[in-house]
Structures are given as structure tokens and as C-alpha cells.
Amino acid sequence: MAISSITNALGAGSGVDVAALVGSLVDAQFANKTAQLTNQSATITKQISGVSSLKSGITSFASALTSLVKGGSLATAPTSSNAGIVNVSALSGAKLAGLSASVEVRQLATAQVATSTPRPDTIAAVGRGSFTLTFGTAEVANGAMTGFTAGAGEPISIPITAGNSGLSGIARAINAAGAGVTATVLTDSAGSRLSIKGATGEAKAFTLTATEDPEAPGLSALNIGPGGTTTIGTVAKDAIVAVDGTALKRPTNSIGDLITGVKLDLVSASVGTTVTIGSTAPTASLSQAVSDFVETFNQLNSAIKEQTDPVTGALRSDAAATGLQRQLRQLTLTPLSTGAATGAPTTLAEIGVRTNRDGTLSVDSNVLSSMLNKYPTAVEAMFADGKGASGNGISGALAAISEAATNVKTGLGASAMRYSKAQGDVASDQSDLSDAEAVMTKRLTAQYAAMDARVAAYKSTQAFLKQQVEAWNSSS
Structure with missing residues (x-):
């Protein structure tokens, strides 16, 4: 007989609520251990929470x-008496207590910007071949490059094919070369122009010289350099900064090696205006x-x-x-x-x-x-x-x-690892305890089922005997 069927029939013979009796006996048997594990789990949970x-x-x-x-914000900071000319900030690890210097910004560093003559549109082919980009120093007068001295760096070749032979394609090709210049196309009512800008500093002037494909000439119209038709809108120059009266050149407007521990960010040139660099304690x-x-x-x-x-x-x-x-x-x-x-x-x-x-x-x-x-x-x-x-x-x-x-x-x-392991051990013990309770419940249920069956048999025999006795008495 299945356990569920036995449980449903329990008590039929003896009149005792065997299911409740078994439950009480099992609970009593495991009550202390159950309470102990529950308390241990609660304590460990608090410990894990506390550690976290x-x-x-x-x-x-x-x-x-x-x-x-x-x-x-907790370190002495540099100060500038005129942030409209030069901003200052501290370099990492700088010790600036007692800092005192004077700065005169005589010239800002600028980048060469060269712009071609207008063309009708940005797509029509200019020509095919290649450009050679060369960096160095340049002489410029009235927007025209009159002289150029190449620097020590290797010239950079930029191929111009049929797929990038228009102004837009040429700009893309120049930018894709990653050569240190940036090309854009500028358009207004007069047409479209190729504009190329380099990095700041007089040594970052550049020329762009075409080597034309004989079957598709025209690239030389975009040449930059002496004799070229492009306009030099801005000349490549170094910044000139006088620190405590000594004029020094730098290729950029962000300078970290003139005043110890201080980065100078040049904002504008103002010849004859002295900016005081000091410090303030936090x-x-x-x-x-x-x-x-x-x-x-x-x-x-x-x-x-x-x-x-x-x-x-x-x-x-x-x-x-x-x-x-x-x-x-x-x-x-x-x-x-x-x-x-x-x-x-x-x-x-x-x-x-x-x-x-x-x-x-x-x-x-x-x-x-x-x-x-x-x-x-x-x-x-x-x-x-x-x-x-x-x-x-x-x-x-x-x-x-x-x-x-x-x-x-x-x-x-x-500690966290130790408590987590302990919590796992308690969970395992609780699972084992639950299994033991199930085994005991099954065993006691079977025992009391057998007892109840015997009691029922005794009662049946008693009822039969009683019936026979009553029948005998009636017949006599």
C-alpha cells in the first residue's frame, strides 16, 4: 500500500490520529537539532552581512x-594675474609653495593653413597621381610661400586614384594618411576649396607637391609651396614667451617645461604686458x-x-x-x-x-x-x-x-569566505536533517499502519464473537 493511502487510512482501527502522532514524534525527535541549525544559519547570515x-x-x-x-584641490595651486593672457595649472607631483615668476606672451604658436583656389564642385575629378607631403620651415609673404626648408623627417606619399580624385576624395585621402595635417573642403558661392591645416610650430610648415598621372593631369593645381597657387592663410609659428625677461620659443601654446611644476596655457599675445605667476595654499x-x-x-x-x-x-x-x-x-x-x-x-x-x-x-x-x-x-x-x-x-x-x-x-x-563555507555546511546539515526526518516519518507511519491493521482485525473478531454470543442467547 502507498504511504499516502496508509496515511489516509490510519486510525480507522485504533481511533488514534496516527498522522498527528507521527508528526509530533518526529518533531520532538529533531526539534533541538533543527533549532540549533536554524540559529547557526541566522548567526552566520548576520556575520556575512557584517563583513560585507x-x-x-x-x-x-x-x-x-x-x-x-x-x-x-588639497594641493597648493598656481595662480595667474591675467587669465585672459595665460592660464596656469599644476603638473602632477608639483610643489608650488613660494612660486613667483613673470610671464610675457609675445606671440602665440600658430599652424599653417593653406587653401586652394575655388573649383565648381567637390566631386569632379581634379586629377590622378600622388602628393608628397613634406614638413619643414617656410617663408611667407602676402599669403604666398616664398621659401621652404625641408626638415629631417621623411616626406609622406599620398596616392590619389580614380576613386578619390575629386576635392572631397582628395581630402579623405590626406586625412586617411594620418600624416599630421587635416584636410577639409570649404564651400561658398564662389565654389569649393581644399583647405589643409598642420600642427602649430614653425617647424610644422609643409609643402604638398603633386606627381601627376600623364593620362589624368591636374593635381598640380593644388600644390602648396613656393610657386604654388594655394593661399597661405595662416603661417606656422612658434609661441614666444618671456619668462622673467628671457624670451623662449615653444611649438605649442600649452607649455609645461618653462616654470617648474606649472603648465602654461597661452590664451592671447600681449607684448609689453607682464603676467604674474604665483601660488595659493589650499x-x-x-x-x-x-x-x-x-x-x-x-x-x-x-x-x-x-x-x-x-x-x-x-x-x-x-x-x-x-x-x-x-x-x-x-x-x-x-x-x-x-x-x-x-x-x-x-x-x-x-x-x-x-x-x-x-x-x-x-x-x-x-x-x-x-x-x-x-x-x-x-x-x-x-x-x-x-x-x-x-x-x-x-x-x-x-x-x-x-x-x-x-x-x-x-x-x-x-572571513567572508569562511562564513560562506560555514553557511554551506549548515545548509548541507539541514538537508541531511530533512532527509532523516523523512526516513523516520516513513518508518513510524509504516509501524503504526501495521498496528492499526491488527487493532482493526481484533475489533472485527470481537464484533463477530459478540454477534455470535447474542445469537446464541437469543436461540436459547
Whole structure:
């Protein structure tokens, strides 16, 4: 008989609710183990959640601080007294405290632009053959190139075939060569012109010389160079910048090698106008950064305290979590810069970051203000970009803590793997327990089914005997 049929018939003979009895017996047998596994699963789930929360907290903290430091707002920045003539920005790793220089922009760097005479349309064939593009220095007068000296670079050949023999096709062929010039087609009521522009700098002047296919001549009409019919609209020139009175040339208007640590972006030429280049310390930004650091630290510290609480904390026995807490508590006393002047601060504690009795941090604004005024360079160095531990700034120190905390062998990464495995083991035990309950249920059901059948047989025999006795009594 199938188990379902047995269960439906149980109790028919004995009158006992055998299904409920079996269920109660099985539950009683496995109640303690079931509760134990359920509690273990709940505890591990909290541990996994706690580890994930702390890992996210420390990595986000370290990443945000690194981004802030790399953003440059915490470093001394160069200044220009006239941004309409020259803009300035700091180069990576620059130390600009005390920067002072004067700049006069006498000439901007320009690029040669050569434009052909108008043609009726952009599609009609000009000719076939090839162009030779050569870079060098040029002499130009009244829009005409009067002289050219080739540079050391190899000339570049640009083939012009039947498929690209119109102005548009020639422009495409020149651009496809990637030779350092850009070709466009300009159109107005007078017709279409081929315009070619090079890079800035006097050594980037160029000639374009046609070698014509005898069967399809015409390309020489687009020649650029002495004797050519194209117009030189803009002449290739170097920028001329006088730094502290010394005139220097550069091929571009973005210059990073004239003033140490500073990139100059030339905006306009103004002969006789001196622009003062100086620097400004990020006092307000550093003060705000310290306050933001303390606020974020306290949020993370609160989360760690909750997870490691000796009574209720899910991670109270987790060495990685308690190790993270210990490392963070030592952070205010960790040297963050090296080579500081005598008396200059090198730790957070020395610039007014105080550790309270409950482990939180607070800022003594008076001390911080005093340190920023007395030792701006030293405080800035503590927030300099760096990796690793001591001597590489607060972002480096915090990054080292984050890396250790999330390590998959000794940190929270290892804890996460350990708890995940434990959760899998509990799930396996719960599955085994469920199988054992099913086996016991089947066994007890079969036992009680057999008992119930015997009781039913006894009752049937009893009823028959009773009937016979009553029949005998009646006949007598």
C-alpha cells in the first residue's frame, strides 16, 4: 500500500490520529537539532552581512579620500594675474609653495593653413597621381610661400586614384594618411576649396607637391609651396614667451617645461604686458578635508563598534574586524609625511584631530587653524598623493589599512569566505536533517499502519464473537 493511502487510512482501527502522532514524534525527535541549525544559519547570515558592511565601509572611505587627494584641490595651486593672457595649472607631483615668476606672451604658436583656389564642385575629378607631403620651415609673404626648408623627417606619399580624385576624395585621402595635417573642403558661392591645416610650430610648415598621372593631369593645381597657387592663410609659428625677461620659443601654446611644476596655457599675445605667476595654499580645502575625514571616520567607527560589540556584535570574535578597529584607532598617531621641518606636524593628532574616550574623533579647530597658518606646506604634505603606509600621506595610510582589512587570506575577505563555507555546511546539515526526518516519518507511519491493521482485525473478531454470543442467547 502507498504511504499516502496508509496515511489516509490510519486510525480507522485504533481511533488514534496516527498522522498527528507521527508528526509530533518526529518533531520532538529533531526539534533541538533543527533549532540549533536554524540559529547557526541566522548567526552566520548576520556575520556575512557584517563583513560585507565593513568591507564596503573601509574601501569606500579609502577610495573617496584617494579621489579627493588626486583631484588636486588639497594641493597648493598656481595662480595667474591675467587669465585672459595665460592660464596656469599644476603638473602632477608639483610643489608650488613660494612660486613667483613673470610671464610675457609675445606671440602665440600658430599652424599653417593653406587653401586652394575655388573649383565648381567637390566631386569632379581634379586629377590622378600622388602628393608628397613634406614638413619643414617656410617663408611667407602676402599669403604666398616664398621659401621652404625641408626638415629631417621623411616626406609622406599620398596616392590619389580614380576613386578619390575629386576635392572631397582628395581630402579623405590626406586625412586617411594620418600624416599630421587635416584636410577639409570649404564651400561658398564662389565654389569649393581644399583647405589643409598642420600642427602649430614653425617647424610644422609643409609643402604638398603633386606627381601627376600623364593620362589624368591636374593635381598640380593644388600644390602648396613656393610657386604654388594655394593661399597661405595662416603661417606656422612658434609661441614666444618671456619668462622673467628671457624670451623662449615653444611649438605649442600649452607649455609645461618653462616654470617648474606649472603648465602654461597661452590664451592671447600681449607684448609689453607682464603676467604674474604665483601660488595659493589650499587652507580652506584642507580644513574642510580634515572635518570630512573625521565625520566619515566616526561613521565607520560606529559601524565597527556595532559589529564587534562584546555582547551583541555579530563579529565580536572576528580577528579581522577587531584588527581593523585597532588599526583605525592608531591612525591619528601614524606619521603621514617625512622630511618635515623641525616642529612641523606629521600626524593627524598634531594638527588637532583628537581621539575621544569612546573611540570617536573630533577636531580642535584652533589647533588646526594654527597649524595651517604656521606650517601650510607640512599639513599639505600629509594630504599628498601616495600609496602604502607611513610617509605617503593620509590617503596612502588609509589605503594600506583598507588593503589589509579586505585581504582574502588574513582580512575580512578571508572571513567572508569562511562564513560562506560555514553557511554551506549548515545548509548541507539541514538537508541531511530533512532527509532523516523523512526516513523516520516513513518508518513510524509504516509501524503504526501495521498496528492499526491488527487493532482493526481484533475489533472485527470481537464484533463477530459478540454477534455470535447474542445469537446464541437469543436461540436459547
